[in-house]
Amino acid sequence: MSGENLVPSASQTVGPFFRLGLRESKIIASSTARGHHLRLICRVFDGAGDPVSDAAIEIWQADADGRYRHPDDLQENTIAVDPSFRGFGRAFTQDDGSCEFETIKPGRVPAPSGSLQAPHFNVSVFARGVLKRLPTRIYFAGESTNAEDTILAMVPEDRRDTLMAKPSPHDPTIWYFEVHLCGERETVFFDL
Amino acid sequence: MIQPYRRHSPDSQPSSLYEPYRATVLRAPKKPPIFVPHTLSEVTGPVYGHADISPTDSDLTRQHSGEPQGERIIVNGRILDDGGLPVRHTLVEIWQTNAAGRYLHTKDNHPAPLDPNFTGAGRVLTDENGEYRFVTIRPGAYPWRNHNNAWRPAHIHFSLLGPSFITRLVTQMYFPGDPLLAFDPIFQSIPDERARQRLQASFDLQVTQPEWALGFRFDIVLRGREGTPFEDHR
Numbered sequence: 274m275s276g277e278n279l280v281p282s283a284s285q286t287v288g289p290f291f292r293l294g295l296r297e298s299k300i301i302a303s304s305t306a307r308g309h310h311l312r313l314i315c316r317v318f319d320g321a322g323d324p325v326s327d328a329a330i331e332i333w334q335a336d337a338d339g340r341y342r343h344p345d346d347l348q349e350n351t352i353a354v355d356p357s358f359r360g361f362g363r364a365f366t367q368d369d370g371s372c373e374f375e376t377i378k379p380g381r382v383p384a385p386s387g388s389l390q391a392p393h394f395n396v397s398v399f400a401r402g403v404l405k406r407l408p409t410r411i412y413f414a415g416e417s418t419n420a421e422d423t424i425l426a427m428v429p430e431d432r433r434d435t436l437m438a439k440p441s442p443h444d445p446t447i448w449y450f451e452v453h454l455c456g457e458r459e460t461v462f463f464d465l
Numbered sequence: 466m467i468q469p470y471r472r473h474s475p476d477s478q479p480s481s482l483y484e485p486y487r488a489t490v491l492r493a494p495k496k497p498p499i500f501v502p503h504t505l506s507e508v509t510g511p512v513y514g515h516a517d518i519s520p521t522d523s524d525l526t527r528q529h530s531g532e533p534q535g536e537r538i539i540v541n542g543r544i545l546d547d548g549g550l551p552v553r554h555t556l557v558e559i560w561q562t563n564a565a566g567r568y569l570h571t572k573d574n575h576p577a578p579l580d581p582n583f584t585g586a587g588r589v590l591t592d593e594n595g596e597y598r599f600v601t602i603r604p605g606a607y608p609w610r611n612h613n614n615a616w617r618p619a620h621i622h623f624s625l626l627g628p629s630f631i632t633r634l635v636t637q638m639y640f641p642g643d644p645l646l647a648f649d650p651i652f653q654s655i656p657d658e659r660a661r662q663r664l665q666a667s668f669d670l671q672v673t674q675p676e677w678a679l680g681f682r683f684d685i686v687l688r689g690r691e692g693t694p695f696e697d698h699r
Contacts, residue, residue: 278471278547278548278549278689279545279546279547279548279549279686280474280477280547280659280660280663280686281473281477281478281547281634281686281687281688282634282636282660282663282664282685282686282687283477283478283479283636283655283657283660283661283663283664284478284479284634284635284636285479285622285635285636285637285651285652285654285664286486286635286651287622287624287635288622289570289572290560290568290570290572290573290622291560291622291624291635292570293560293568293569293570293584293585293586294558294559294560294561294585294586294587294588294622294624295558295560295624296558319491319492320490320491320492320495321491323491325492327572331633333506333509333510333511333630335506341505341506341509342512343509343510343511343512343629344512345505345508345509345628345629346505346509359511360511361510361511382504382505382506383504383505384504385467385502385504390504390506393506395506395507395630397630397633399635400492401488401492402486402487402488402489402491402492402493403481403489403492403493404479404480404481404483404486404489404493404651404654405478405479405481406633406634406635407481407494408498408630410506424501424504427499427500427501428499454491454492454493454494455491455492455493455494455495459494459495459496460494461496461499462494462498462499463498463499463500463501464497464498464499464500464501465470465501465503465507465630465631
């Protein structure tokens with residue numbers, strides 16, 4: 274590699290018509306995948322509290338053993354790769370601002386410090402009116418390992434709740450997550 | 466040991482809030498994003514293979530029984546990282562209007578004709594050199610209600626995954642010399658003029674095929690990795 278670096282191309286909004294070109298894939302892990310199966314239901318709201326019906330959410334996650342299906346994950350593979358697990362999902366919001374994924378609870382992945390991260394989904398939010406992808410994470414409310422997570426520790430304590438999915442009181446396999454693009458309950462987004 | 470990606474240079478990217486693009490007002494976060502290090506979660510990302518793509522996916526003029534209306538064009542280019550290295554075998558997805566400026570989408574009410582022979586969606590994987598190529602129809606400009614007499618310049622939406630979660634990029638390709646660019650708040654949301662220019666394809670006579678189609682070149686740069694391992698920076 275030599276000389277001066279190029280400048281990455283500028284982001285532009287996905288606009289309202291992304292359904293034409295982007296394909297939805299709501300099944301991140303199919304029913305035979307190893308792990309705790311769950312439905313993740315996301316809802317997206319704007320600064321007025323109104324549902325956003327033209328947003329796309331993408332999820333990237335580790336499998337139940339905390340491994341990413343990617344060549345950069347060099348963790349020792351003592352268990353065969355699970356063909357029912359894809360690790361990536363993309364869903365588009367409906368009129369009520371909601372979309373959902375079928376997946377499993379991700380395992381813990383290594384943190385730079387040598388410790389382990391708490392289980393989390395890596396999330397990208399796109400929408401009309403969103404000029405550049407908004408990266409965030411979804412953690413699990415009530416998960417004891419959240420206290421050890423080095424990324425969560427960088428988020429002011431009073432805003433960590435915006436990153437927590439909450440279980441349904443009726444069905445522990447259903448988890449809800451709200452994205453507030455702005456406003457009082459603005460979700461924490463990351464500068465990656 | 467995680468090799469992190471280089472951070473964006475200031476002004477090369479739009480801010481989330483750009484008031485002339487009205488939809489940003491209620492949709493842009495008002496708090497600054499929280500700076501975090503790159504972990505295994507960020508330096509990995511979805512991988513696609515040739516099994517996910519069919520040959521007609523990259524020729525938008527051959528997806529129906531007849532030929533679409535409009536000016537046939539070839540759009541090709543390279544996907545590079547910011548160190549100049551090709552991004553190989555990465556998924557490039559596009560979508561666009563037909564020649565009349567109409568999207569095949571239930572929410573597009575622009576009173577321009579749909580074309581039964583044109584969907585306006587394509588996908589392809591880059592090759593060994595990071596090159597991609599689409600055959601399509603030159604898209605049309607269309608009105609939107611952002612402000613009085615607002616028209617979007619003709620554009621093609623591009624979606625790229627790149628090798629990791631970090632490199633995810635959605636952008637738009639514009640056509641050189643389009644007079645509507647000066648009035649388009651989405652294009653103008655990019656602060657740096659050179660960064661704006663890089664979203665304009667260039668006409669390319671080498672790519673142009675005699676008696677058949679005009680050629681345009683559109684290169685895209687994704688974020689690349691820092692040369693030195695993460696631990697050395699802490």
